[in-house]
Amino acid sequence: TTGATTLDPGFVNTASCTSAITFIDGDEGILQYRGYPIEQLAEKATFIEVAYLLIYGELPTQEQLDRFSGKISRRMMLDERLKELYRSFPRGAHPMQVLAAGIMALGAFHRDNLSVHDPAQVEEASLRLLGSMPTLAAYAYKSSVGEPFLYPQTRLGYVENYLRLSFGTPQEEYEIDPDIVRAFETLFILHADHEQNASTSTVRLVGSADANIYASMSSGVNALSGPLHGGANQAVLEMLARINDEGLDIKEFVSQVKDKKSGVKLMGFGHRVYKNYDPRAKIIKGHADQLLRKTGASNALLDMALELEETALNDDYFIERKLYPNVDFYTGLIYEAMGFPAQHFTALFALGRLPGWIAQWREQHADPARKIGRPRQIYVGEKDRTYSPINER
Numbered sequence: 001t002t003g004a005t006t007l008d009p010g011f012v013n014t015a016s017c018t019s020a021i022t023f024i025d026g027d028e029g030i031l032q033y034r035g036y037p038i039e040q041l042a043e044k045a046t047f048i049e050v051a052y053l054l055i056y057g058e059l060p061t062q063e064q065l066d067r068f069s070g071k072i073s074r075r076m077m078l079d080e081r082l083k084e085l086y087r088s089f090p091r092g093a094h095p096m097q098v099l100a101a102g103i104m105a106l107g108a109f110h111r112d113n114l115s116v117h118d119p120a121q122v123e124e125a126s127l128r129l130l131g132s133m134p135t136l137a138a139y140a141y142k143s144s145v146g147e148p149f150l151y152p153q154t155r156l157g158y159v160e161n162y163l164r165l166s167f168g169t170p171q172e173e174y175e176i177d178p179d180i181v182r183a184f185e186t187l188f189i190l191h192a193d194h195e196q197n198a199s200t201s202t203v204r205l206v207g208s209a210d211a212n213i214y215a216s217m218s219s220g221v222n223a224l225s226g227p228l229h230g231g232a233n234q235a236v237l238e239m240l241a242r243i244n245d246e247g248l249d250i251k252e253f254v255s256q257v258k259d260k261k262s263g264v265k266l267m268g269f270g271h272r273v274y275k276n277y278d279p280r281a282k283i284i285k286g287h288a289d290q291l292l293r294k295t296g297a298s299n300a301l302l303d304m305a306l307e308l309e310e311t312a313l314n315d316d317y318f319i320e321r322k323l324y325p326n327v328d329f330y331t332g333l334i335y336e337a338m339g340f341p342a343q344h345f346t347a348l349f350a351l352g353r354l355p356g357w358i359a360q361w362r363e364q365h366a367d368p369a370r371k372i373g374r375p376r377q378i379y380v381g382e383k384d385r386t387y388s389p390i391n392e393r
């Protein structure tokens with residue numbers, strides 16, 4: 001019994017850990033960070049405020065938030081030599097490859113906070129990661145488009161810095177639009193944690209071996225890059241673009257999805273836990289329409305996504321399988337409207353998910369009884385065989 005719900009024995013057998021960070025009720029479509037409903041946080045909090053909540057367990061006072069934000073802001077600038085790493089990648093390298101390498105490299109540049117046992121080093125590394133991530137992600141985008149890197153500015157907020165580092169150039173200052181900043185605060189909050197998903201479980205498993213926090217976070221980025229996981233936000237836009245480019249009728253595409261032999265999936269739909277509408281998708285859908293109008297981006301793909309959702313939600317194949325839109329279904333439309341190329345969408349997911357990974361990694365390390373992760377298996381292979389000389393095989 002966790003207080004919130006009584007777990008049946010079967011569930012307990014599959015549970016990989018106990019945690020007090022994020023609560024999901026997949027049947028009811030409920031998501032809470034440290035007990036706060038995602039709907040309230042998405043609408044009222046800032047991303048750094050939620051990062052504080054996830055990591056330390058309580059919403060910060062103004063003084064705590066100012067101190068936390070200041071420490072993060074002073075760690076946004078990267079070691080100059082890290083730029084050489086970016087310049088060594090080919091132009092078409094995927095931003096998630098560059099980001100995973102950048103985080104690993106960060107650990108090499110900050111070897112004085114690699115300890116997993118010294119709380120002061122874990123705190124410093126957490127702040128370093130939170131500060132560097134927007135710069136690492138923005139530089140991955142800049143190097144992919146061949147534009148020069150800007151420097152972060154302590155006078156700007158976290159999201160403002162990220163947007164300016166991504167879209168500003170030495171020729172033209174990036175004009176901060178408060179509506180766009182608010183939308184990205186909400187988007188990053190919605191991605192901030194999600195209990196034991198594939199990338200968070202990866203972070204925990206790698207961390208359980210006492211690998212340093214940078215190695216654990218870099219592993220999380222690699223797991224998240226998979227199209228079945230965070231990579232789905234890129235795959236959704238590629239799916240919509242294919243439907244559009246091939247002039248497919250929505251019903252025609254949905255019948256391809258239902259034909260198992262086609263191997264075609266409705267990307268952005270379905271979830272391991274949610275068997276109801278993903279509460280995050282609901283919130284993002286509302287922002288998509290408002291932001292596309294604001295940026296003047298064409299609504300064609302949004303209209304297509306809305307028709308796709310409507311068709312699927314009224315089709316028995318999806319109803320019987322409890323397949324609903326998940327967090328990735330609408331995000332790509334917003335990121336593209338903002339000017340990000342599809343290849344960069346999952347780096348945005350990683351930026352949002354970082355505080356959750358850090359909180360989960362620290363929660364695991366705070367447990368004095370913790371053990372190294374060691375999943376077992378059901379062995380179904382041959383046993384007790386005798387070696388035969390090669391000329392007798």
Ligand code: SDX
Pocket residue numbers: 193194196197198227228229230232257264265266267268269270271272273321323326327328
């Ligand atoms: C994220 O875990 C998390 O919390 C992840 C995440 C987070 O915040 O960290 O929420 C982020 O990863 C969201 C998911 C993004 N991925 C996608 O949108 C990719 C498309 N979705 C699917 O690949 C799939 O739904 C998964 C991978 C998300 C879940 O896979 P499962 O567990 O195999 O799905 P399931 O057991 O619920 O499937 C039941 C049936 C199966 O068909 P049958 O064998 O019963 O005939 O539904 C089918 C599946 O084949 N199905 C789909 C489908 N998803 C499931 N059919 C078509 N299109 C889909 N998208």
